[in-house]
Amino acid sequence: MSKSASSASSAAPVKIFRAAVTRTVPLSPGHFLIALKPIGLSGLQHARAGQFFMLGLPSGRICKDPLLKRPFSYLRMGAEIEFLYRVCGKATSLMCSLLPGEEMELIGPLGNSYPAPDYKNAKIPLVVAGGIGIASVFPLVEGLKGKEFHLFFGSRDSGGLLLVEELKALANKNLHLSTEDGSMGEKGTIVELLSRFLAGKDKGAFTVYACGPKAMLAEISALGLEGYISVEEKMACGFGVCLGCAVKTQTGYKRACKEGPVFDIREVVFDR
Amino acid sequence: MIKPDLSVTIGRLSLRNPVMTASGTGGYGEELAGFFDLSGLGAIVMKGISLAPWQGNPVPRIAETHCGMLNSIGLQNVGLRVFIKEKLPFVRKFDVPVIANILGNTVPEYVKIAKSLDDEGVDGIELNVSCPNVKKGGISFGTDLKTCSVLVRKVRAKLQRAVLIVKLSPAAPDIAEFARQAEAEGADAISLINTVPAMAIDINTRRPLVRNGYGGLSGPAIKPIALRMVHLAARAVRIPVIGMGGISSGEDAVEFLLAGATAVAVGTAIFSNPMAPLEVAAGIARYMEKHGISGISGLTGGLIEDS
Numbered sequence: 029m030s031k032s033a034s035s036a037s038s039a040a041p042v043k044i045f046r047a048a049v050t051r052t053v054p055l056s057p058g059h060f061l062i063a064l065k066p067i068g069l070s071g072l073q074h075a076r077a078g079q080f081f082m083l084g085l086p087s088g089r090i091c092k093d094p095l096l097k098r099p100f101s102y103l104r105m106g107a108e109i110e111f112l113y114r115v116c117g118k119a120t121s122l123m124c125s126l127l128p129g130e131e132m133e134l135i136g137p138l139g140n141s142y143p144a145p146d147y148k149n150a151k152i153p154l155v156v157a158g159g160i161g162i163a164s165v166f167p168l169v170e171g172l173k174g175k176e177f178h179l180f181f182g183s184r185d186s187g188g189l190l191l192v193e194e195l196k197a198l199a200n201k202n203l204h205l206s207t208e209d210g211s212m213g214e215k216g217t218i219v220e221l222l223s224r225f226l227a228g229k230d231k232g233a234f235t236v237y238a239c240g241p242k243a244m245l246a247e248i249s250a251l252g253l254e255g256y257i258s259v260e261e262k263m264a265c266g267f268g269v270c271l272g273c274a275v276k277t278q279t280g281y282k283r284a285c286k287e288g289p290v291f292d293i294r295e296v297v298f299d300r
Numbered sequence: 301m302i303k304p305d306l307s308v309t310i311g312r313l314s315l316r317n318p319v320m321t322a323s324g325t326g327g328y329g330e331e332l333a334g335f336f337d338l339s340g341l342g343a344i345v346m347k348g349i350s351l352a353p354w355q356g357n358p359v360p361r362i363a364e365t366h367c368g369m370l371n372s373i374g375l376q377n378v379g380l381r382v383f384i385k386e387k388l389p390f391v392r393k394f395d396v397p398v399i400a401n402i403l404g405n406t407v408p409e410y411v412k413i414a415k416s417l418d419d420e421g422v423d424g425i426e427l428n429v430s431c432p433n434v435k436k437g438g439i440s441f442g443t444d445l446k447t448c449s450v451l452v453r454k455v456r457a458k459l460q461r462a463v464l465i466v467k468l469s470p471a472a473p474d475i476a477e478f479a480r481q482a483e484a485e486g487a488d489a490i491s492l493i494n495t496v497p498a499m500a501i502d503i504n505t506r507r508p509l510v511r512n513g514y515g516g517l518s519g520p521a522i523k524p525i526a527l528r529m530v531h532l533a534a535r536a537v538r539i540p541v542i543g544m545g546g547i548s549s550g551e552d553a554v555e556f557l558l559a560g561a562t563a564v565a566v567g568t569a570i571f572s573n574p575m576a577p578l579e580v581a582a583g584i585a586r587y588m589e590k591h592g593i594s595g596i597s598g599l600t601g602g603l604i605e606d607s
Contacts, residue, residue, distance in 0.1 A: 272359075
């Protein structure tokens with residue numbers, strides 16, 4: 029049931045709504061895809077690549093633990109909204125035991141999105157995903173199908189390299205995989221693989237689009253490339269009021285959920 | 301049964317219903333306005349404002365705990381000038397009383413902000429004497445009776461129009477005494493409780509979960525603490541009490557009204573449900589209809605205490 033309080037809200041870009049689990053698909057140990065179908069909702073704005081939703085259990089439930097919703101990048105959106113996630117705490121543990129038909133409550137779509145690549149100025153996109161960061165860039169990659177781009181996808185092990193078949197179909201020979209343990213693709217980190225790719229090339233010919241662990245993003249921002257990174261910070265609300273998800277930038281703290289999660293790569297200040 | 305009348309008055313201020321947003325949980329109104337018409341609120345209490353902009357603490361600033369959360373935001377705010385220039389005009393578009401929450405490191409700072417905002421015509425000023433997150437200033441006001449009294453007195457003297465609300469901390473040594481003192485110094489109302497000083501530790505990193513070390517605990521976990529303090533404070537004063545702490549439903553709000561509150565604030569619940577303030581108001585109305593209560597005064601202080 030839509031929770032919009034007035035007709036003005038039916039035009040609102042961000043909504044809070046219930047959605048029923050239609051499918052949970054285990055992809056690899058600790059990694060799942062969940063698909064949810066919005067209930068009784070009209071006018072839900074289609075998410076743009078890089079945006080996210082806050083997911084939780086319905087308000088009005090008796091047990092308030094876990095209290096807060098969690099942010100998840102959307103993977104695909106149609107009649108259902110699909111998300112990838114890695115089990116890393118109590119909320120994600122709970123999610124993987126939800127049965128089809130059980131309801132969650134969502135807020136979204138939230139955040140900003142990846143700017144469209146600048147093909148007019150011959151900037152080839154270098155999409156870089158670390159671990160579960162693949163979820164954030166996936167809609168971007170889908171939108172680049174048929175165009176020239178490279179996708180660099182790395183993880184600790186092969187279990188973290190999700191949706192490889194779908195990605196092969198989208199990126200063909202321009203899919204570059206790495207695992208730190210060497211169990212799939214090149215052995216090493218994705219930044220090492222990216223650096224090898226860039227050796228001897230004109231960096232100005234590329235725009236990077238990166239999402240992954242903070243350490244990965246920090247290393248990429250030091251490579252001298254133009255482009256965008258999508259960051260993650262602990263969020264209570266996800267829609268801009270709590271100020272929990274502060275990102276240090278050249279012009280002060282910005283909200284990852286509102287002014288982000290996508291930032292210009294030169295804007296974000298990495299500590300240490 | 302006639303539709304219940306949810307209106308309440310705080311000093312000279314009339315509210316259409318007893319539900320307001322808690323400072324720091326509704327921003328300056330822009331985001332909530334995307335979910336519902338702000339005119340449906342009893343009042344909007346804005347994010348606390350200091351004279352100069354405050355940056356806030358390094359992240360992580362928040363951590364979830366059982367049925368609650370810790371925050372150590374650090375009172376990040378845009379500062380008085382931007383507040384007046386950009387934030388106030390936005391909420392003014394709605395037919396909702398605007399209560400500004402103010403912070404300072406010194407009494408003169410509080411007084412300066414209070415006077416400026418009173419001149420701007422805000423409907424109410426809530427004095428934040430109690431945030432546990434800043435390392436200087438705030439914490440000492442809310443736990444030292446004499447300093448708190450002086451602060452309230454000096455701000456009161458400068459206000460011509462705005463109602464003065466003093467927001468008390470659960471860390472106050474004697475909540476009833478602080479409530480009495482605020483009333484004696486001329487406060488139109490008191491609001492409580494602010495967050496409870498607390499901590500959480502990550503045993504894998506061996507670090508506190510919030511970067512600042514300690515944080516303020518809020519959410520359902522603190523409701524029992526808040527209720528007792530509202531009850532103690534409400535018995536000590538005649539001025540209206542605004543109760544808050546873990547309210548997420550009409551039923552929660554009714555507990556606070558019965559304990560002695562005239563109005564309530566909804567805070568943390570907004571983070572997981574931006575519609576919470578409206579749902580709380582609707583829940584109060586349903587309770588009143590069910591029990592044949594026509595006005596909020598039929599609930600305030602209605603707790604039956606067998607001695």
